[in-house]
Amino acid sequence: MVSIYSPLQLNSENNNKRMRGKSVSGKVIFALCVACFLAGSLFTTQNRARPSDYAHHLIPGQREKLDAAKHECDHKHKLVQQNSRDIMGEVIKTHQAIQSLDKTVSTLEMELAAARTSKIVGQERALNQTSTLQRAFVVIGINTAFSSKKRRDSLRETWMLKGGKLMKVEKEKGAVIRFIIGHSATPGGVLDRAIDSEDAEHGDFLRLKHVEGYHELSTKTRLFFSTAVAIWDAEFYVKVDDDIHVNLGMLMSTLAKHRSKPRIYIGCMKSGPVLSQKGVKYYEPEYWKFGEEGNKYFRHATGQIYAISKDLATYISINSGILHRYANEDVSLGSWLIGLEVQHVDDHSMCCGTPPDCEFKAHAGNLCVASFDWQCSGICKSVERMRKVHDACGEGDGAIWDVQYD
Known part of the structure; x- marks a missing residue:
C-alpha cells in the first residue's frame, strides 16, 4: 500500500531529523546555568530587605531593642579601635624602653671593663709599692740561647758588667742586667744543668717558664716583660740581643730623657717587607693579614734593641693571654702597641753600624747607644769582633757611674 504524504508532513519530518542530528554542547549548558545562577543571586541581593527597611514595621518595644543593640555595637566597635590604639602605643613605648635599656647595659659594660682594668692596674701599682718588688730604673733583658755561651762571655768581657760591678750598678744606679732564657724540651737535662752551672758562677740569668726555640721568640718576649714586671x-724595660754592642751609660741617659712620658716605645723604627715566600728567613705565615703581596709592616722597633715604659710592660703582663704572636717577635711587639695611645720614639743612635760608622760618631762626640751590622741582624762574627767594636765605639768603663737621672 502506497502512503501518500502531504508537503507539510514532509517538512515537519525533515525538521525533526535535523534537530536530532545536532545535540547541544555540555559547555554551553554549563555556561547557561552559571549565568542564570548569577543573575538570580544579583536580583535577590538587590531586593533583600535590610533591617532599616522594615524597622518602621516593628512595634515600639522591638524598635527600642534594635536601637539599643545598634548603639551597643557602635560602642564596642569604638572600644576596640581605642584599645588597638592603646596597644600600639604601649608596644612603641616598650620598644623605646628596650632600646634605652640596651644603651644603658652597653654603657655599664664599658664602664665595668674600664673599672676592672683600672682595678688590675691599681693592684699592680699597689703591689709595686710593697717590699716584695725590687725598685729599679731599668731592667735590661739580654735574649740568649743554650748554644750562645761564647757570646755571653764576650759581653761579660766588654760592655756588660760582671761580678761585684753587676750588683753594684744594680744597687747604685738601678740598672738590672740579666740574660733571659727558658728551659729545654727535657727539663733538668744537660742543657738546663749547663745554664744552672753558669748562673751559679755569674748570677746574671733570668729563667723564664718557656721552652726555648727560634720560632718561639714572640712568646719569649712576652714572658720576659711579664716576668720582669x-x-x-722599674721605669723602663729593655730587650737586647746577645750579639750587639751597647753603651750602658748612653742607654740610661737616653731613657732618662723620657721619664715624664707614661707610655713610650723607643727604638729604631722600621717598616720592612712582609715576606710571603715559604722557606725564606723572616717568612711571615700570616702575610695575608697585611694586605696585598709586597706590602710592608706597620712601623715598629727593630728587634736588636728596644725599650718600653712601665705602663706598657704592665699592659703586656695583664693581657698576655690574648696578645697575638706573629712569626717575628719585633713585629709582635709592634702589633701589641700599635692600637694604643703610645708615643713611638725613633732613635737612630740605637742602630749604628759597626766601625767605622760608630767610631766616626764617637770621635764627633755622638756616642751610639747600640751598634750592629744590618746584614747579620747583629755584629757579624760577634764573638771574635765584640772586643774590637767595644774598643772603637765604647763609652769607657766609668761612663755608667756618671749618669744622672734628674
Whole structure:
C-alpha cells in the first residue's frame, strides 16, 4: 500500500531529523546555568530587605531593642579601635624602653671593663709599692740561647758588667742586667744543668717558664716583660740581643730623657717587607693579614734593641693571654702597641753600624747607644769582633757611674 504524504508532513519530518542530528554542547549548558545562577543571586541581593527597611514595621518595644543593640555595637566597635590604639602605643613605648635599656647595659659594660682594668692596674701599682718588688730604673733583658755561651762571655768581657760591678750598678744606679732564657724540651737535662752551672758562677740569668726555640721568640718576649714586671718595679724595660754592642751609660741617659712620658716605645723604627715566600728567613705565615703581596709592616722597633715604659710592660703582663704572636717577635711587639695611645720614639743612635760608622760618631762626640751590622741582624762574627767594636765605639768603663737621672 502506497502512503501518500502531504508537503507539510514532509517538512515537519525533515525538521525533526535535523534537530536530532545536532545535540547541544555540555559547555554551553554549563555556561547557561552559571549565568542564570548569577543573575538570580544579583536580583535577590538587590531586593533583600535590610533591617532599616522594615524597622518602621516593628512595634515600639522591638524598635527600642534594635536601637539599643545598634548603639551597643557602635560602642564596642569604638572600644576596640581605642584599645588597638592603646596597644600600639604601649608596644612603641616598650620598644623605646628596650632600646634605652640596651644603651644603658652597653654603657655599664664599658664602664665595668674600664673599672676592672683600672682595678688590675691599681693592684699592680699597689703591689709595686710593697717590699716584695725590687725598685729599679731599668731592667735590661739580654735574649740568649743554650748554644750562645761564647757570646755571653764576650759581653761579660766588654760592655756588660760582671761580678761585684753587676750588683753594684744594680744597687747604685738601678740598672738590672740579666740574660733571659727558658728551659729545654727535657727539663733538668744537660742543657738546663749547663745554664744552672753558669748562673751559679755569674748570677746574671733570668729563667723564664718557656721552652726555648727560634720560632718561639714572640712568646719569649712576652714572658720576659711579664716576668720582669712581677719581680722589679722599674721605669723602663729593655730587650737586647746577645750579639750587639751597647753603651750602658748612653742607654740610661737616653731613657732618662723620657721619664715624664707614661707610655713610650723607643727604638729604631722600621717598616720592612712582609715576606710571603715559604722557606725564606723572616717568612711571615700570616702575610695575608697585611694586605696585598709586597706590602710592608706597620712601623715598629727593630728587634736588636728596644725599650718600653712601665705602663706598657704592665699592659703586656695583664693581657698576655690574648696578645697575638706573629712569626717575628719585633713585629709582635709592634702589633701589641700599635692600637694604643703610645708615643713611638725613633732613635737612630740605637742602630749604628759597626766601625767605622760608630767610631766616626764617637770621635764627633755622638756616642751610639747600640751598634750592629744590618746584614747579620747583629755584629757579624760577634764573638771574635765584640772586643774590637767595644774598643772603637765604647763609652769607657766609668761612663755608667756618671749618669744622672734628674
